Every structure is written in C-alpha cells, then in structure tokens.
Amino acid sequence: MKMDERKRRVLLATILDYIATADPVGSRTIARKYNLGVSPATVRNEMSDLEEMGYLEQPHTSAGRIPSQLGYRYYVDFLMKKEPIEGEIRDIIYQTLLNRIRETDELIQLTSKLLSQLTNYTAFILAPFCGENTLRHIKLLPIEEGKAVVIIVLDSGHVEHRIVEVPEYLNEGDYAAISAILNGHLQGLTLEQWHPGIIQAVYRDLDRQRETLKQIIEVIEQSLDYEHEQKVFLKGTLNILDQPEFKQIERVKALFELFEEEETIKNLLHCDHENGIVIKIGTENRHESMKGCSLVTAAYHRQGKVIGNIGLLGPTRMEYSRAVSIVELVTYALTDMLEKMR
Amino acid sequence: MKMDERKRRVLLATILDYIATADPVGSRTIARKYNLGVSPATVRNEMSDLEEMGYLEQPHTSAGRIPSQLGYRYYVDFLMKKEPIEGEIRDIIYQTLLNRIRETDELIQLTSKLLSQLTNYTAFILAPFCGENTLRHIKLLPIEEGKAVVIIVLDSGHVEHRIVEVPEYLNEGDYAAISAILNGHLQGLTLEQWHPGIIQAVYRDLDRQRETLKQIIEVIEQSLDYEHEQKVFLKGTLNILDQPEFKQIERVKALFELFEEEETIKNLLHCDHENGIVIKIGTENRHESMKGCSLVTAAYHRQGKVIGNIGLLGPTRMEYSRAVSIVELVTYALTDMLEKMR
DNA sequence: ATTTAGCACTCAAAGAAGGAGAGTGCTAAC
DNA sequence: GTTAGCACTCTCCTTCTTTGAGTGCTAAAT
Numbered sequence: 001m002k003m004d005e006r007k008r009r010v011l012l013a014t015i016l017d018y019i020a021t022a023d024p025v026g027s028r029t030i031a032r033k034y035n036l037g038v039s040p041a042t043v044r045n046e047m048s049d050l051e052e053m054g055y056l057e058q059p060h061t062s063a064g065r066i067p068s069q070l071g072y073r074y075y076v077d078f079l080m081k082k083e084p085i086e087g088e089i090r091d092i093i094y095q096t097l098l099n100r101i102r103e104t105d106e107l108i109q110l111t112s113k114l115l116s117q118l119t120n121y122t123a124f125i126l127a128p129f130c131g132e133n134t135l136r137h138i139k140l141l142p143i144e145e146g147k148a149v150v151i152i153v154l155d156s157g158h159v160e161h162r163i164v165e166v167p168e169y170l171n172e173g174d175y176a177a178i179s180a181i182l183n184g185h186l187q188g189l190t191l192e193q194w195h196p197g198i199i200q201a202v203y204r205d206l207d208r209q210r211e212t213l214k215q216i217i218e219v220i221e222q223s224l225d226y227e228h229e230q231k232v233f234l235k236g237t238l239n240i241l242d243q244p245e246f247k248q249i250e251r252v253k254a255l256f257e258l259f260e261e262e263e264t265i266k267n268l269l270h271c272d273h274e275n276g277i278v279i280k281i282g283t284e285n286r287h288e289s290m291k292g293c294s295l296v297t298a299a300y301h302r303q304g305k306v307i308g309n310i311g312l313l314g315p316t317r318m319e320y321s322r323a324v325s326i327v328e329l330v331t332y333a334l335t336d337m338l339e340k341m342r
Numbered sequence: 343m344k345m346d347e348r349k350r351r352v353l354l355a356t357i358l359d360y361i362a363t364a365d366p367v368g369s370r371t372i373a374r375k376y377n378l379g380v381s382p383a384t385v386r387n388e389m390s391d392l393e394e395m396g397y398l399e400q401p402h403t404s405a406g407r408i409p410s411q412l413g414y415r416y417y418v419d420f421l422m423k424k425e426p427i428e429g430e431i432r433d434i435i436y437q438t439l440l441n442r443i444r445e446t447d448e449l450i451q452l453t454s455k456l457l458s459q460l461t462n463y464t465a466f467i468l469a470p471f472c473g474e475n476t477l478r479h480i481k482l483l484p485i486e487e488g489k490a491v492v493i494i495v496l497d498s499g500h501v502e503h504r505i506v507e508v509p510e511y512l513n514e515g516d517y518a519a520i521s522a523i524l525n526g527h528l529q530g531l532t533l534e535q536w537h538p539g540i541i542q543a544v545y546r547d548l549d550r551q552r553e554t555l556k557q558i559i560e561v562i563e564q565s566l567d568y569e570h571e572q573k574v575f576l577k578g579t580l581n582i583l584d585q586p587e588f589k590q591i592e593r594v595k596a597l598f599e600l601f602e603e604e605e606t607i608k609n610l611l612h613c614d615h616e617n618g619i620v621i622k623i624g625t626e627n628r629h630e631s632m633k634g635c636s637l638v639t640a641a642y643h644r645q646g647k648v649i650g651n652i653g654l655l656g657p658t659r660m661e662y663s664r665a666v667s668i669v670e671l672v673t674y675a676l677t678d679m680l681e682k683m684r
Numbered sequence: 685a686t687t688t689a690g691c692a693c694t695c696a697a698a699g700a701a702g703g704a705g706a707g708t709g710c711t712a713a714c
Numbered sequence: 715g716t717t718a719g720c721a722c723t724c725t726c727c728t729t730c731t732t733t734g735a736g737t738g739c740t741a742a743a744t
Contacts, residue, residue, distance in 0.1 A: 685744100686744080687744070688743075689740105689742080689743090692737105692738090692740105693738080693739100694736085695735095695736090697733085698731100698733080698734105699731085699733095701730080701731095702728085703727085703728085703729100704725105704726085704728100705726085706724095706725090707722105707723085707725105708721105709720105709721095709722085709723100710719100710722100711718105711720090712719090713716105713717085714716080
C-alpha cells in the first residue's frame with residue numbers, strides 16, 4: 001500500500017487529536033474537526049489502510065484509532081512542524097539563566113528546572129564534560145591539628161577540596177613543601193598520563209611524608225576521575241503523575257526506579273546528535289520501564305564539541321513539536337551561557 | 343466507659359492484626375487467632391465498646407474494625423512493646439557506617455539510606471547543626487587570571503570553597519595581604535558578631551581592593567549562613583508506593599510534593615525529644631498531605647546537645663514497634679559515629 | 685451479671701444483564 | 715473513487731442480584 005497525501009493528512013489529524021485528548025480518535029471526529037473535505041466513510045477507509053500499514057492501531061474493534069509507535073515515528077520524521085515558540089518563552093529562558101552564570105552546577109540545576117516547568121515533562125541534563133581533566137594546581141592547607149584540606153584546581157576551572165588526615169607535627173614549611181612537590185610532578189597531567197614512575201618520583205622527593213602523600217594522591221586521583229564522570233540533573237519527575245497513562249502505581253514506580261539509575265539515564269541520553277535533536281519513541285529506548293515514554297534529546301556544545309546532553313521525557317503521546325522547539329531553545333541558551341562563563 | 347484488661351487485649355489484637363494485614367479485623371478473627379479464651383460474641387461486645395470510646399472505627403457496618411488515630415495513640419503510649427532487635431541488625435548498622443566516617447554529609451547520606459532500607463519506610467535526617475558557626479580561617483588562592491577561590495574553614499571543621507572574580511593585576515603579595523586582613527578581622531566571629539565597624543575596618547586596611555573584598559565578604563557571609571541552615575536528607579521515598587494505602591496517585595503526588603518542601607520537613611522533625619523518640623500519628627502532624635501517615639522522630643546528640651533529627655515516615659498502619667527500635671538503634675549509632683569523627 | 689449461641693440484618697464487592705453510544709466494516713448506489 | 719446506509723461489535727454505564735463477611739440484638743446458659 002502506498003502513502004499518499006490524503007493518508008498523510010488523516011494520520012496527522014489522528015495523531016494531533018490523540019495527543020490533545022488522550023482518547024482514541026474516530027473517523028467522524030477527523031472528518032468534522034480537521035475539514036479534510038471528505039466523509040467519515042472515506043476517512044474510515046483511509047484509517048483502515050493506515051492500520052494495515054502499521055501506523056495506527058485499535059484498542060478494540062469499535063473504538064477509535066490511536067497512533068502506533070511507528071505512527072509517531074512517521075509523524076516525527078515527516079509530518080511534524082516545529083511549533084513556533086513565542087519570543088516570550090525565549091525571553092523567560094534567557095532572563096532566568098542570565099543572572100546565574102557563576103557556577104556551572106547551579107546553572108545546570110536551574111536549566112533543568114526551567115525545562116521541566118516550561119514543558120510539564122521530566123527534564124534531564126548531563127553536566128558539561130570537560131574532556132580529560134588535567135591538574136592545574138594543588139595546595140595543601142592546614143585546618144586543625146592532624147587535619148588538612150587539599151585544594152584541587154582543574155584546568156577546566158573547576159575547584160574541589162577534600163579533607164585528609166595528616167601527622168600533627170607538620171609545620172608551615174612542610175605544607176609548602178608538599179604542595180610544591182605535588183605541583184612539580186603532577187601539574188598539567190591527566191589521570192591517564194600518570195604512571196608509576198611519577199608517583200615514585202613524588203615519594204622519592206619527600207619520603208618522610210609517604211603516608212600523607214599517599215592519601216593526597218588518592219584524593220587527587222578520585223577528583224580527576226570524579227570530574228570525568230558526568231553528573232545527571234533530573235527535574236520535574238512529578239510531572240509524570242499528571243499524565244493519564246501513569247494512573248497505575250506500578251508504572252510510576254518502575255519509571256522512578258529507573259530515574260535513580262544514573263548509568264541508565266546516561267545511556268539513554270548518549271546518542272548520535274550530529275544532526276541535532278534526536279527523538280526516541282517508546283521501545284526505541286530499549287528499556288522495559290520506558291515503554292509508553294518518549295525521550296527528546298539534544299546535545300550542547302563548547303567550541304564545536306559536544307560537552308553534554310539534554311533530555312526531556314514524556315509519554316509517547318507527548319507534544320513533540322512543542323517539546324522539540326523548547327529543547328532546541330534551551331540547548332542554544334545553555335550553550336550560550338556556558339560560552340559566556342569561560 | 344472504663345478500659346479494662348480484656349479491652350486492652352482486644353484493642354491490641356485488633357491493631358496488630360490490622361497492621362499485619364491492612365484488612366478490617368472481625369471479631370471471629372480475634373477470638374480465633376489471639377486466643378483470648380472468649381467467644382466472638384464477647385469480643386464483639388468489647389469491640390463495640392472500644393468503638394464507642396473512640397479507639398476503633400468501622401469503614402461501614404458489617405465490615406470489621408480498624409484502629410482510629412486515637413487507637414494507634416493508645417497503642418503507642420500504653421500497649422506497644424519495643425521489638426527486640428536482633429544483634430544482626432545492630433551489626434549491619436555499625437558495619438555499614440563504620441567505614442564511612444570521613445565526611446559528615448556522606449555519613450548522613452548513608453545513614454538515611456540504611457534506615458529506609460531496614461524499615462521499608464521513608465527516612466529523613468536533618469544534618470548536624472553545629473551551633474553558631476565561627477570562622478576559623480580564610481584563605482584566598484589564585485586559580486587563573488581574574489579568578490580566585492576563597493577557602494573558608496569553619497570552627498566546626500567544615501571546609502568550603504567559593505569562586506570569586508578578582509582584578510587581573512593581583513600578585514602573590516596581594517593574595518597574602520587580603521587573606522591576612524580578612525583573618526585578622528573576622529577570625530573567631532559568628533555572623534551575629536559582625537557589625538558595620540568590622541567591615542569598615544576591613545575596607546580601611548585595604549581600600550584598593552574594595553570590590554574584591556566586598557565579594558569575598560559576601561561569600562563568607564553566605565557560607566556562615568548556609569552552614570547555619572540544616573540540610574535535609576531524604577531516602578526511600580519510593581517505599582511509600584508499596585503501601586496499599588497509597589494506591590491513588592493523588593495521595594502519592596501530594597506527599598511527594600511535601601517532600602520537596604525542605605522547610606516543612608524541618609518543621610515536622612523539630613519537636614521536643616527530651617524523652618527520646620516522638621511518634622506523631624496522622625493529623626497530629628498538622629499537614630493535610632500527612633493524613634494517613636505517621637512519623638517516628640528522634641534526635642541525635644553531641645556532648646549532650648541535640649544537633650540533628652531523624653525521622654521515619656510510613657502509613658499510620660506502620661509497624662511502630664519495629665520502627666521505634668530501629669530508629670533508636672540508628673540514632674545511637676549516628677551519635678556514636680559523629681562522636682568518633684571529632 | 686456475664687457470657688455465648690443463634691439469628692436476622694447490613695453492606696460492600698463481585699458478577700450478570702441490559703441498554704446506550706461510539707465506532708467500525710461492508711455493500712450498494714452515486 | 716466516494717459516500718450513504720445499515721448491521722454489527724465492543725466498551726462503558728447502570729441496575730439488579732447474589733454472596734459472604736461481619737454486625738447487633740435477644741434469649742438462654744453459666
């Protein structure tokens with residue numbers, strides 16, 4: 001069977017109506033509301049064809065039709081028009097974010113909240129990945145007898161501190177010496193560039209403090225490694241509860257449990273964004289609990305390189321056009337803001 | 343009407359059975375399962391009396407009885423025996439926590455997770471409050487052109503860092519000078535002890551860097567103030583979904599929304615713990631969304647002073663005896679751990 | 685004066701029966 | 715190719731009935 005213009009119009013009308021009402025759509029409704037200029041009977045024939053082609057399905061005979069996963073896919077790929085987003089929303093986004101470009105984490109936090117509020121779906125953001133981290137600067141500062149804090153400054157500009165235990169007899173000179181030696185050996189290196197020789201060189205230069213050095217090296221390692229991990233920000237989970245397809249607690253629970261698995265979320269968001277936004281519908285997400293959910297994902301950039309991802313999760317019946325427009329807008333805004341923070 | 347021994351036994355049996363099954367309890371069940379040595383008819387009379395006294399209620403005539411809020415209250419105050427907790431659980435608690443006494447936040451995080459896992463309810467912990475924070479030490483370190491990090495060490499041992507923008511022309515001497523001046527004026531003071539004179543003194547000593555100082559003073563202020571705020575740790579929210587009383591999405595949503603209001607949670611947990619554990623049943627929590635929920639709370643101490651609270655939230659039909667025992671155990675363990683961390 | 689057996693009564697939950705309504709598929713006419 | 719007409723299907727809603735658990739009351743037993 002071949003797709004023709006009228007079939008496309010019927011499919012589009014069915015999908016739009018179902019997205020708006022969540023009720024199976026009948027031939028009468030379509031003929032009346034979406035003035036196609038044909039009678040319900042004709043629409044009926046077309047719908048029957050569309051069902052045979054796999055784009056529509058019937059919950060049971062004598063209910064209307066609902067879009068199948070394939071139907072949504074066709075819609076998203078060929079029929080959907082991007083919703084023109086009012087300048088108002090663009091303004092809201094920029095105004096909300098512009099005042100908060102001090103700390104990356106805070107910015108991401110805010111962006112994900114904004115995204116979920118604008119759409120009433122659930123927003124994910126993968127925090128910016130700054131490539132292999134190299135160590136710019138280390139400093140060991142005393143805080144009290146037996147305790148010190150290691151300040152770790154990464155090349156990305158990220159700063160971190162960790163508390164370590166140190167011998168009580170250390171004096172100011174010792175602190176300075178330890179800092180200097182660590183800087184001397186480790187500055188400018190990524191974790192991958194470390195090798196036993198370097199660590200041994202550190203110990204050789206200051207063997208008296210072997211125990212302390214060991215601890216510090218460990219926290220630096222953790223820190224380089226940790227920053228290498230992309231944090232996941234998640235907002236608007238409760239929006240799910242407003243969707244009629246999530247009336248049964250079991251589905252909600254399954255999904256919420258999924259939300260707690262960071263690794264899974266990352267995998268869901270990591271896909272090929274060469275050509276911009278990617279939409280994954282229902283089982284395309286390859287995850288039992290995601291059945292009935294769609295995910296709109298995008299990537300944001302720095303200097304032309306992908307550094308993080310944005311995701312928006314809703315029911316398969318989600319308002320794709322609006323979702324895509326807003327995700328796009330938020331992605332641009334975030335890219336902008338991160339550029340400004342440099 | 344007077345409470346007598348047999349009434350108490352009937353009430354206890356009803357409550358225990360209802361807690362175990364979540365089904366209204368009939369006279370037959372009680373007479374049979376909880377061998378009181380009397381016939382169902384007698385039990386029926388007693389139950390009727392207990393209903394009149396307000397301890398039991400009927401969902402409808404010809405259902406069994408369920409405990410009223412007052413019934414639970416009587417149970418908790420007079421009938422409940424603490425469940426003897428096996429040493430096994432004590433061991434689990436200590437083993438889990440002992441390896442993690444490096445960072446307070448991590449310890450609290452882990453403790454709340456543990457509490458929720460052991461009980462299958464939702465666990466809250468208010469992070470330790472360390473009294474008015476005084477500033478022990480400040481240090482300003484350069485990180486890159488135009489950026490520096492302020493390291494703030496509080497008297498509680500807590501360390502924090504914040505990034506500030508600085509003029510690009512600052513040299514090493516300037517950094518040292520700024521650090522020294524700030525330390526000189528602000529060391530050992532709480533936020534309350536700050537006054538305009540002190541701030542002016544800082545500016546007088548280093549007026550050239552007025553802009554930088556202003557920023558730094560602001561972050562110190564934030565930091566002292568922020569640490570003054572008690573963070574709320576929340577774990578096991580999804581456990582709620584396993585309870586039959588939370589079949590309707592609306593109730594779940596109301597409760598989850600409550601969970602996002604930190605202030606409200608704090609108010610719920612802050613109550614008079616002079617005599618140990620406090621149990622608040624249903625509307626005793628004075629919060630619409632908490633209808634049908636009970637909260638077992640406790641306080642943990644340092645040097646005899648309350649520094650934080652622990653809460654466990656379940657349905658009013660919760661296993662109070664087990665909950666209380668475990669909350670008690672976890673509270674002791676946490677107090678212990680924090681003592682060791684000093 | 686309690687306790688208990690007996691029995692009528694009540695009520696929710698579960699099932700059965702019967703429209704109503706929305707929607708379909710097919711056929712025949714346009 | 716399109717459409718009117720019509721029989722048919724299936725869910726949903728309502729109403730009715732049945733079932734069973736559990737009660738409350740009364741009168742007899744202890």
